[in-house]
Amino acid sequence: MEELIVKLKEILGPDKVLTSLEDRIAYSYDGTFAQNLPDVAVLPESTDEVAVVVQIAAEHRVPVVPRGMASGLAGASIPFSGGIALSLTRMNRILELDEGNRTVRVEAGIVTADLQAYVEERGLFYPPDPSSNRQSTIGGNIACNAGGPRCLKYGVTGDYVLGLTVVLADGRVLETGGKAIKNVVGYDLTSLFVGSEGTLGVITEALLKLIAKPQFVRTARAEFPSLDDASRTVNAILSAGIVPATLELMDETAIECIEEAMHLGLPLDVEAMLIIETDGSDEEAVVREIEAVARICRENGARAVEVAQSEEERAELWRARRSVSPSLARRAPNKLGEDITVPLSAIPEAVRRIKEISARYGLPIVIFGHAGDGNLHPNILFDKRDPEQWARVESMVGEIFDVALELEGTLSGEHGVGTLKRPYMEEALGPVSLDVQRRIKQALDPLNILNPGKVLP
């Protein structure tokens, strides 16, 4: 390891190779409770430098764990086997904006919100909006195939990736895709690296598809005495051919937590609230669409439907949804947020079963999420200092996953597998799928140096 560090410092210069304990601690964690020190943190500034790091790591058989801003929620960027924490954060440039073709080429380390602000100033739009977008990087978003509220209408991160620059496990540089919107030449390597969580290659640059920025938006909030009605409403809206930009659900516990913290005057006697947004380039059509949404809500049992009449009112409606996560801190010192996705029709059953788990274990679970996609975030509230509570939380997570799988759903809609969901992969995907995935990993990273111990059990 010492020899490797000397070599890295020689080639990259000492300011890009950090070895003090303080520095190593800074690269030891992500957005979960887990943590492990790397032997060294490296901050390359170009694809070529990343390639050199990976080559040296391969020569020394040392793990390379790529990371952006480490806001991930599955432990994917924690260097559990030590080795090199490879931070892409210094590679944060916009390399080319092609306004005529609505594409942008960026380095992996750019913060997503920074990219979004840059293109929106020019009338363009990068839709994927993980709630971490002010911290997380495009490279991390791609490595996890991040989602967000707007994915219902606009699709997930992967739907905007036209091409990638990837450093392979032997240090060679792979270019995938290109500016052509349709491309069926060879295997879809771009999609293979999207969501691979740094285990198949290090994403260093991305060519992204942009769209015209929607000019108009309308927002509604609907209160449902019955969760079943709220869920039926989600389906009724989509069946009517309306695809809202967002269609967010909060359950009664979420509403209570927000109200305790924020005093927004939210109703405490409903089972669910929906926040629905329509957008587009034709103001009248956007207004007509939100009116149709409001009508469908009322027809399906909403007690009250409020449509924002101004930007201030719209911000007010969103305050509730945005406050969910911070509000939970008042209830308990810690929360563990899961990320299951179920078929739309199974949402009520999923929520019922999760509430039953909460009651049985005696720890609150708050449920909110992207209802239009069936993507729910059950958050378990607890006190981590109490080992007995932590043990209960771990069992509860397993039962929540069982619910997702029994309802034909999946363990993760947008957070990824990382380390935390690995133990459940066999049950979720079965032995044949895992064998195929292991063969692909083996084919691309035969020495198992790229983010070892992640994704595949």
Added chain:
Amino acid sequence: MEELIVKLKEILGPDKVLTSLEDRIAYSYDGTFAQNLPDVAVLPESTDEVAVVVQIAAEHRVPVVPRGMASGLAGASIPFSGGIALSLTRMNRILELDEGNRTVRVEAGIVTADLQAYVEERGLFYPPDPSSNRQSTIGGNIACNAGGPRCLKYGVTGDYVLGLTVVLADGRVLETGGKAIKNVVGYDLTSLFVGSEGTLGVITEALLKLIAKPQFVRTARAEFPSLDDASRTVNAILSAGIVPATLELMDETAIECIEEAMHLGLPLDVEAMLIIETDGSDEEAVVREIEAVARICRENGARAVEVAQSEEERAELWRARRSVSPSLARRAPNKLGEDITVPLSAIPEAVRRIKEISARYGLPIVIFGHAGDGNLHPNILFDKRDPEQWARVESMVGEIFDVALELEGTLSGEHGVGTLKRPYMEEALGPVSLDVQRRIKQALDPLNILNPGKVLP
């Protein structure tokens, strides 16, 4: 081979194992000029039977070449190395329509138009619309990641594949994906098999995403004296935040051919025509959108813009676009249709360079295609009986590919690589990409029995 055939007949029954010359001829071709006899054609009726066929093929090291209706345009389903032509056409059932979750599970051999008619009767919609959809199968569409005019707004085949059942090279059955709309659990195997042209596994079933059927549609045709103006218009429409369902281009030679054949009164003094369609669930919004499209066409140099005022007028506008391919037969006995995709801004340059190739080689090239995606179909008109003409055609194809690559485009937007484009893969993708693809092929099909000699050079 005889032993293998005996075994197949024993296990599947003789009516599913065809060996007569007539039968083998029926399974020897696709939509190209190429042809080669299989040793045997096999028509399994279930995933299990496909698995048995592949197992036996693996034991005997005999090639398995999957095919649907063999309407492909790249030679992907021709058994060039003999072996087993594996026809999926008897597996054409709809297995489950889940109206609540808007999904349908089908066998791979169902004809795409049959599936579309079935779901549309129930108010649902499967958007991808390759022009072969009355012949081609869903399995073939998925294996080639087929496109079509509607892909501009709705995306390509792969965007609707939620999950697959795939028989692997060793006869094991892999299930990928599921009903959850968002799924980031493990590598995206679904996308890996989409577009893999039968070289990584045999797709036997698919779980497809449906949407609500758009209730209203409006169509416009715009005549452009200048091709550059037509191309600029495409970009202006998309930049305005309008995403038409289709945005089709025909060049002057295409217009001439159609007019010669059909006498529709098309203008012979323009360089290009666009056919543009808007659709949705709100009639007024759809009308406003087509009006905005018409205005943008006029502002960008369209000489005349016609918006269909009735279903009859709409059918009339589409007659021209639908007649392109058949009309070409009047000009020459044969045509070879290519499928390049270029960035939108490069369309005028691509068309100019292709016309220059046509002039230099003295053979007409007709250009039409899905302009909104940059996907152009240059069709070379010639007489195949004349070997000297065929030699010219082969050189012309190479030069058309060079044009696509020089303009940051790609060899194929929706037809695939098959056999025909293999010689150009190295130039298009480079050695690193090909090496990665070969490693994946080797990992999943180490005996190289699945559609050998296709896609990868």
